[in-house]
Amino acid sequence: MSDMQKTIEIEVLRYHPEKDKEPHRQVFEVPFTDDMSVLQGVQYIKDYLDGSLSFRWSCRMAICGSCGMMINGIPSLSCQTFLRDYYPARVRVEALAHFPIERDLVINMEGFIEKLESIQPYIIPKEERTLAQGEYLQTPEQLNAYEQFSSCINCLLCYAACPQFGLNSSFIGPAATALLHRYNVDSRDGGKAERMELINSEEGVFNCTAVGYCSEVCPKHVDPANAVNQNKTNSAADYFLRFLAPKGGAK
Amino acid sequence: MEIYKADVVIVGGGGAGLRAAIAVAEADPSLRIALVSKVYPMRSHTVAAEGGSAGVKQASDSLEYHFNDTVHGGDWLCEQDVVEYFVAHCTEELTQLEHWGCPWSRTPDGHVNVRAFGGMKIERTWFAADKTGFHMLHTLFQTSIKYPSIKRFDEHFCVDLIVEDGRVQGVVAIEIASGEFTLVEARSVVIATGGAGRVFRENTNGGVVTGDGMALAYRHGVPLRDMEFVQYHPTCMPGTGLLFTEACRGEGGFLVNKDGYRYLQDYGLGPAEPTPRNKAMELGPRDRLSQAFWYEQQKGRTIEGQHGSVVHLDLRHLGEQKLRERLPQIYELAEQFMGVDPAHAPIPVRPAVHYTMGGILVDGRCAAPLPGLFAAGECSSVGIHGANRLGSNSLSELLVFGKVAGVEAARHARAVAAGDSTRLLKQAQAVEQRVVGLKTKSGGSERIATLRKEMAQTMEDGCGIYRLAETMQTTCDKLDELKDRFRNVNLEDKSSVWNTEWLLAIELEYQLDVAQSMACSAINRRESRGAHQRLDGFEQRDDVNFLAHSQAHYVAGGPPRIDYGPVRITKSQPGTRAYGAAGEKAEQERKASNV
Numbered sequence: 001m002s003d004m005q006k007t008i009e010i011e012v013l014r015y016h017p018e019k020d021k022e023p024h025r026q027v028f029e030v031p032f033t034d035d036m037s038v039l040q041g042v043q044y045i046k047d048y049l050d051g052s053l054s055f056r057w058s059c060r061m062a063i064c065g066s067c068g069m070m071i072n073g074i075p076s077l078s079c080q081t082f083l084r085d086y087y088p089a090r091v092r093v094e095a096l097a098h099f100p101i102e103r104d105l106v107i108n109m110e111g112f113i114e115k116l117e118s119i120q121p122y123i124i125p126k127e128e129r130t131l132a133q134g135e136y137l138q139t140p141e142q143l144n145a146y147e148q149f150s151s152c153i154n155c156l157l158c159y160a161a162c163p164q165f166g167l168n169s170s171f172i173g174p175a176a177t178a179l180l181h182r183y184n185v186d187s188r189d190g191g192k193a194e195r196m197e198l199i200n201s202e203e204g205v206f207n208c209t210a211v212g213y214c215s216e217v218c219p220k221h222v223d224p225a226n227a228v229n230q231n232k233t234n235s236a237a238d239y240f241l242r243f244l245a246p247k248g249g250a251k
Numbered sequence: 252m253e254i255y256k257a258d259v260v261i262v263g264g265g266g267a268g269l270r271a272a273i274a275v276a277e278a279d280p281s282l283r284i285a286l287v288s289k290v291y292p293m294r295s296h297t298v299a300a301e302g303g304s305a306g307v308k309q310a311s312d313s314l315e316y317h318f319n320d321t322v323h324g325g326d327w328l329c330e331q332d333v334v335e336y337f338v339a340h341c342t343e344e345l346t347q348l349e350h351w352g353c354p355w356s357r358t359p360d361g362h363v364n365v366r367a368f369g370g371m372k373i374e375r376t377w378f379a380a381d382k383t384g385f386h387m388l389h390t391l392f393q394t395s396i397k398y399p400s401i402k403r404f405d406e407h408f409c410v411d412l413i414v415e416d417g418r419v420q421g422v423v424a425i426e427i428a429s430g431e432f433t434l435v436e437a438r439s440v441v442i443a444t445g446g447a448g449r450v451f452r453e454n455t456n457g458g459v460v461t462g463d464g465m466a467l468a469y470r471h472g473v474p475l476r477d478m479e480f481v482q483y484h485p486t487c488m489p490g491t492g493l494l495f496t497e498a499c500r501g502e503g504g505f506l507v508n509k510d511g512y513r514y515l516q517d518y519g520l521g522p523a524e525p526t527p528r529n530k531a532m533e534l535g536p537r538d539r540l541s542q543a544f545w546y547e548q549q550k551g552r553t554i555e556g557q558h559g560s561v562v563h564l565d566l567r568h569l570g571e572q573k574l575r576e577r578l579p580q581i582y583e584l585a586e587q588f589m590g591v592d593p594a595h596a597p598i599p600v601r602p603a604v605h606y607t608m609g610g611i612l613v614d615g616r617c618a619a620p621l622p623g624l625f626a627a628g629e630c631s632s633v634g635i636h637g638a639n640r641l642g643s644n645s646l647s648e649l650l651v652f653g654k655v656a657g658v659e660a661a662r663h664a665r666a667v668a669a670g671d672s673t674r675l676l677k678q679a680q681a682v683e684q685r686v687v688g689l690k691t692k693s694g695g696s697e698r699i700a701t702l703r704k705e706m707a708q709t710m711e712d713g714c715g716i717y718r719l720a721e722t723m724q725t726t727c728d729k730l731d732e733l734k735d736r737f738r739n740v741n742l743e744d745k746s747s748v749w750n751t752e753w754l755l756a757i758e759l760e761y762q763l764d765v766a767q768s769m770a771c772s773a774i775n776r777r778e779s780r781g782a783h784q785r786l787d788g789f790e791q792r793d794d795v796n797f798l799a800h801s802q803a804h805y806v807a808g809g810p811p812r813i814d815y816g817p818v819r820i821t822k823s824q825p826g827t828r829a830y831g832a833a834g835e836k837a838e839q840e841r842k843a844s845n846v
Contacts (some may be wrong), residue, residue, distance in 0.1 A: 018746050035490065035557070035588075047700035052744035058457035060586060061493045063385055064294045080587050099498040102428055103749035113291070113405070121393035123352040135349040137361035143354060150354050150386065154293055179393075186352060237710075 008032040008087050009175035010041050012053065015101050023101065026050075027090070031099070032083055038091060039078040041068050042105070055105035060240075062219055065153035067107055070094040075157035075217045096160040098169070111169060112156055115176040119198060121183060124191025142187040149182035149227055151220045157220045158214035158224050171207040172198065172223030174214035181227035196234065205231045252679060253426075254672075255345060257285035257402070258664040259657075260422055261436035262409045262464055264288030264557055265295030266384070266648035267628025268443035269391035274396035274657025281746050285435045287404040287424050289459065289754075292392045292426075296445050297649065300384025301580065303376035303495035304646035308309040308365045309583035312373040313339045319645060319708035319823065324370040324536050325608075325637020326792065326799065326827040327476065328818060333615040333634040335821065337651055344767040345377050353390040356577075366577075367501040368643045370536035370830070372529055377644040378528040381496050381578045386592040390413035393784045397776050407433065408754055411674050411682045412440060412467050418622035419471070420670040423682045427754065430747030432686075434679035438667050439623050439660035442468060442611060443653065446629035448481075450766040451604035451714075455487055457579035465844050468611045469768065473619045474802035476632035476816070477609035477774035478765070480782045482640055483716050484605035488588060490558035492603035495581055497642040498534035502577050505565045506540070507597070508552040514562070519783065520831040532830040537739035538782045539637040539830065542601040545635040545716045556599055563597035570594065582623065589648070599767040602716060608636040609772070612802060612816075617656035623663060627656035632800075634819070638781020690753045695741035702740065704764070706733055710766055712805040714773050719787045727810060730767045737763060768811050775813045776801060 006031045015023035029046045034104060046053045055078075058065040062080040072092050083091060099107035156180055158174035159165045165173045172180075180199065181208045184192040199205055208228045215225040256836050259275050260269045264286055272286050288295065305318050317338040322329045345363075355363040356378050368376040379386040395401055407424040410656060413434070414420070421436040447462030448454040469475050469573070486495040486506070503526060510512045513532065515524040520535045520543070527534055544562060547553050553560035566574060566581075571594035574582050578593075585591045611626040613619050613633050619626055627633070630647040706729075713726025737760060744752040777802055778793035779785050799815035804813055829837040 016746065017748055038747060046752070047512055048698070051742065051748070052750075054751045058290065058294055058459045059296065059299045060457065061299060062384065062587075064290075064296075064298045064457060065578070066290070066294050086648075106462070106749050107289070108428075117396050120396075122397050123350070123394075125350070128352060131343050131346050131350070135346055135355075135363050139361045140357050140359060142361070143357055147354050151382070153298075153385070154291075183352070188350075188352065214396070218475040228511075 006032040008041070008083055009090040010045065010088055011092045012042070012103055012104070013047070016103055017089070025201065032087055033138060034084045036083045038071055038081045038083060038093060039173065041083055041091070042093065044241070054103045065151060065155035067155050068096050068155045070097055070160065075160035077155060077157070077219050078220065096156055098160055098162070098166040099156070107154060112154070112159065115172055116154070116179065119176055119180040120191055120195055121179050122185065123183065123189050124194065126188060126190030136188045146182045146224060147187045149178045149185050152178050152222045153220055157217045161164050161217045163211055164209055168207060170203050174205045174228060176229040177231060178203060178222050178224040181231060199231050205235055208232070229237040233247050252676070252683060253431065255285060255433060256283070257362065257435055257437040258282040259439045259441065259660045260285040260287060261441040261443060262287050262406070262492045262676070263295070263443035263445060263630070264290070264292030264403070264444060265445055265628065265649070266388055266646065267653040268441070269395050270650050270653025271441045271627055271657035271660065272401045273391070273395055274654040276400045277426035277663045278658050278661040279665065280400055282400060285404060285437065286401055287407045287409055287422060287435060287788050289406065289408045291405050292403070293389055294459070295388060296315060296460050297384045297388040299457060300492065300646055301381045301494060301627065302368060302498035302501065303366060303378035303383045303643045304345055304387065305368070305375050305641070305643040306345040306377060306647055307375050308339065308342065308363065308377065309373060309375065312375055316372045317341070317375060320371050321635060321641060322637070322823045323343055323637055323828055324613070324641040326773060327798065327823070327829055328637035328780060330615065330634025331761065331818045331821040331823060332714050332819050336615060337635050337648065340651045340820040341647040343686055344647065344654065347732060348387060351390050351394045353386050356380060357519045359482065366498060366825055367527055367529055367534055368641070369497050369540070370530060371532050371643070372514065374529070376501065378498065381498055389832055404433070404435070406841065408465065408757070409463060410686045410757060411470055413656045413678050414471050414621065414715060415670055415678065418667070419624045423679045423757065425686070426628060426796050432679070434676060434682045436670070436675055438664040438669060439625060441656050441660050442624065442626040443628050446607040447762065447765045448604045448607060448708050449483070450706060450762045450769070453483055453487070459760040461762050462765035463758065464626065465760050466764045467609055468619060468621070468624065468626065469764060469803070469805045472623060472805065473621050474612045474613040474804050475609060475768045476766045476800050476802050477764070477772070478607070478802060478803055479776050480608035480638050481604055481714065481769060482606040482608060482782050483602040484535055484537055485544055485602045486564050486600040487563050487586070487603035489556050489599055489601050490587070490613060493584060493588065495564055495584070495598060495600055496578070497537070499566055499578060499581060499771035500563055501527065501570055502508040502573065503527050504533060506533055507563045507565055507607045508555045509545050510552065514547050514552065515540065518546065519829065519833055522832055535830045536639055536641060541716050544602050544785060547562055559601060561599035561601045561723045564600045565597040566593045566599045567595060568741055600659055606640055608638065612646065616659045617652055618659060619731040623667070625656040625660045631712065633794040636773060638783060651689040684759065689756055690742055690745060690750065696739045697736050699740060699752065699759055702733055702736060703759050706730065706763060706766055710770070714770055717784050717786050718773060720774060723770060726770045727774060729772055730763060731810065734767070762787055764805070771810050771813055772801040772803050798825060819833070
């Protein structure tokens, strides 16, 4: 341990609504080891350099979805992004793009929660079943049809990646569409017709311009772009079917 | 101060809190429910549970087997009537989750699949790949959106309970985004705030797991029960403590020392066989496996790594395809965080603190001795885990007892009258003044992080896998010192919006109280049982003096008072706790003597 302690510079976008008119940058020098995540770097700043830095985090293992940030301009989970991939250069961290900043790296995510609540993200049973009757049967193939879309951790990286959401924050966006799709294609669910009304609306899937960056940044391989595109097809089919069948065409 | 008038307030939006909220909503849709959580519910630490949730599923299994595994696994420190209720309701609750959409892994014919888990005689662990807690939490959260009577207070940090006329009548919370205070009036309060593993240095827990609800109840005179029993999970990432699920071993993984030897066979868990055998070797209980690691380390048979000694979790023989299907998250954790491809190299692991068996004293109906107060999940001690929890019992616990807590809280809320709002507000204002005072006071010199680090280190030193009176005493003294130094804490941030430094200070104060209850309970238990193991003349279990629950009572300005309560035994008399071939022999003898 005779080596000098290595350090790395972390540049943080700071903003405090009680003090600042606009965001500004601040650089901190943080001790560096090759197994440190960006989150651990930011935690070091809070613990030992500046207690007033605010950010969300919890699980440290890429499953709670709290710690999304822009890292060198790319939406990333800071717990599974490592400082060694930038060292010895400076790393830049900012709040997730396209969301209002509440303070420092903390964004306001109420809009997403409202979208999630609006898609009826729960099973609307195709057929009622009592607990005494046991589980619904669902084959591994039927599980496979939606499992990927159920893996969304609501980290919002996809919204920070989505240019259309950046232009129009009322767009339902990738994660909420993936979750909507998750329930629509679940073999136990019969609520697709109700949910398709939202998809066909002004906030729905046709806002998407198929950039696909949402799927690229998704840390859980949910592939929300795939869900959005499948629903464009569904939505188009629905549009034509509505002339043939009563109350939409979705079954 | 904002005021919200609820009928039932639930503190904590993890699995237990959400299940309780849904239970209240279904019991009586006219009751107003406030769900107060310091994070958005889907961030709660239930999300990180990996392996699965126990419930009898197969024809070859029985409630009696699940009962016996749980009580033996808990080294007979379980409330047996509560365990009977628990095992009888697990499967129904897991089926309920299935109806709500949980993506349980399936057998080819479409039934829910089950896997083997440590200390369990028959495979009964329901799983959703290796992200079971994540899927259960999101299923519960998304399902809770159906119920209009649940009013969520997301990112509201609870700072106190309001106790008036000898019963709890509400809580006070800070809205994190504004720093403003809210009084939530309620006739029933359910605490579901999870465990306290962050009081230890190396742990598997998320940053939110700081024992808040335990400390709140404790300060209002509710005893914390069996707090000395802290579970070390045997297979965690060195340094960070991140978890590699027990399902790695349920699927057939091996634990080997530096010689590639499956050392567990030297610790009464053998014989070593090439395929998993339930309740043997790698499928032994967590306390025994963590203890075996400690002995291997003493013998110099572990491997030295950057973050301390390790052994190897070897999954290579399972093959990449099975690992990707059954353990996808583990695969990615090993790859991304450690640069290890588990299909081609063993994963270095060591034990880390994982779970608090003890908690807020409640009866089998989740009711605490303080009228109106209920608790469920890891923060509570309803009595099913005893001295050592079996893996996959805690996810089932939060469903079964989350529901019980909700139903009972609803019943209580209907049975009692609302309190005097003026007096509740007066109390809440005093709470606000005290809590704001922590932020605005000046002249302090102690850093929060320094105190927190010293606390976590002393807990590891004194209350680790093996314990000695001398080091436990050092820990007790150190905690006294840290509580003293906390009064001199300095906050750089005096502002209102998203002042997380302020919240960290409040959490640290909770943690110091909970840590003290653990250390003082530990030093007073002069025996070895389950996760509490001593090496200073008390190496044996002592049923004459310590077949009893410890109860830590809060004492302002000093260490807690410890006393003991009885253990309820219904049908399983304390016996030899054995695993592997020895366990099978003991079971045969037990059967023979019962004839």
